[in-house]
Amino acid sequence: MIGAGIVGAACALALRDEGLDVALVDAASPGSGVTAAGMGHLVALDESEDELDLCLLSLRMWRQFCARHPGVGDPSPCGTLWVAENEHQLQEAHLRAQRLSARGYGADAVGGDQLRHLEPALRRGLCGGVRVSGDSVVYPPAVADFLARQLVAKGGELHAGQRVISIGQGSVTLANGTLLAAGRIVLAAGVQAAALMPEIPVFGRKGHLAITDRYPNTLNHQVVSMNYGQPAPGEDALSVAANVQPRATGQWLVGSCRQDRQESLEVDPAVLAQVLRSAIALLPRLANMHVVRAWTGMRPATPDGRPLIGPHPARKDVWLACGHEGLGVTTSFGTAALLAAQLTGRAAPLDAAPYLPSRFTSMREMQHVL
Numbered sequence: 001m002i003g004a005g006i007v008g009a010a011c012a013l014a015l016r017d018e019g020l021d022v023a024l025v026d027a028a029s030p031g032s033g034v035t036a037a038g039m040g041h042l043v044a045l046d047e048s049e050d051e052l053d054l055c056l057l058s059l060r061m062w063r064q065f066c067a068r069h070p071g072v073g074d075p076s077p078c079g080t081l082w083v084a085e086n087e088h089q090l091q092e093a094h095l096r097a098q099r100l101s102a103r104g105y106g107a108d109a110v111g112g113d114q115l116r117h118l119e120p121a122l123r124r125g126l127c128g129g130v131r132v133s134g135d136s137v138v139y140p141p142a143v144a145d146f147l148a149r150q151l152v153a154k155g156g157e158l159h160a161g162q163r164v165i166s167i168g169q170g171s172v173t174l175a176n177g178t179l180l181a182a183g184r185i186v187l188a189a190g191v192q193a194a195a196l197m198p199e200i201p202v203f204g205r206k207g208h209l210a211i212t213d214r215y216p217n218t219l220n221h222q223v224v225s226m227n228y229g230q231p232a233p234g235e236d237a238l239s240v241a242a243n244v245q246p247r248a249t250g251q252w253l254v255g256s257c258r259q260d261r262q263e264s265l266e267v268d269p270a271v272l273a274q275v276l277r278s279a280i281a282l283l284p285r286l287a288n289m290h291v292v293r294a295w296t297g298m299r300p301a302t303p304d305g306r307p308l309i310g311p312h313p314a315r316k317d318v319w320l321a322c323g324h325e326g327l328g329v330t331t332s333f334g335t336a337a338l339l340a341a342q343l344t345g346r347a348a349p350l351d352a353a354p355y356l357p358s359r360f361t362s363m364r365e366m367q368h369v370l
């Protein structure tokens, strides 16, 4: 398994639990990639039925994980409050409430007054929204680290601080020259997957985040604008939507935005200002809070917004688990369950077709090259 982010670590442990011998290799340490840069919102997104299927499977598995390992990753069952700023968004919010409720996932449409009652920090005059009570928040790097340690406790291997520089048939080569043999190789290198296999259509989608000083008991839910969603791939334009998370420490974690074709991880003050302004537009008291740190992260995005889970269509015994964009923490456990079923030939817990790497011609065409 190449990559010990939340996705690779979850997959490695699931495969070990299937009785396979697993070696997990990471260029740095478990959970230190994009997994450490994101928000850790465990959220049911419903832009498509496939997305919702993978989210709901994963969220069930997150609940089981949290029940089995209390306290790991500081889980907080805060729920999500999706906020509509206009009538169109309110209609969308009501549809979301219906779609989630129809799948047995608690979601209630709320009016403007109720919104302020649930979240007094919201400004007056908002149209309403939807409260999704099953959503929650974790600290993802701590979970990835825990999963990697569980792997080792169960007899798997962890090779931290070891960069894979090439993938051959039946082995990978590390930067120090060591050859690691493997019957099957899973690439879970997140946004760096294409550095090892250029045909993989995963690219970086930059996001800015900021965190405030501690203001305990000032925010109850993860508050997200109904404007939130994925832009079309390759969009140069900046897409900003308020997304504010209450941390267990009393801090507010403030995002977010999406920007493609960005090489640098530097914080762009103008972009950060737009992110903060959009959050202040919903939660005015943020304007008087002290921001202690800001950073960015590159979401591992794909052209159709879905992750790549399954066999490489052209490279024998190479499997992929990457490209989870802004949902990789949420969908890590479902990804692991799907990959484990595919690798062992068991019935998949959901339809694998939308996630198969072979849906991309760039991947299929490799058959002619290799």
Ligand SMILES: Cc1cc2nc3c(=O)[nH]c(=O)nc-3n(C[C@H](O)[C@H](O)[C@H](O)COP(=O)(O)OP(=O)(O)OC[C@H]3O[C@@H](n4cnc5c(N)ncnc54)[C@H](O)[C@@H]3O)c2cc1C
Pocket (backbone or CB within 6 Å): 002, 003, 004, 005, 006, 007, 008, 009, 025, 026, 027, 028, 029, 030, 031, 032, 033, 034, 035, 036, 037, 038, 039, 040, 041, 042, 043, 162, 163, 164, 165, 188, 189, 190, 191, 192, 193, 196, 206, 207, 208, 209, 255, 256, 296, 297, 298, 299, 300, 321, 322, 323, 324, 325, 326, 327, 328, 329, 330, 331
């Ligand atoms: C601003 C922002 C906000 C986000 N908010 C959320 C959210 O609220 N909820 C949610 O579900 N998701 C969120 N995400 C998305 C989520 O963080 C990612 O989808 C997820 O972390 C991807 O995990 P990963 O394991 O695929 O990648 P990573 O965490 O990047 O892990 C990949 C690992 O592979 C290793 N690696 C790479 N190349 C090599 C190599 N050649 N050899 C060895 N090791 C290698 C790296 O060191 C790294 O540890 C957010 C992301 C961003 C940027």
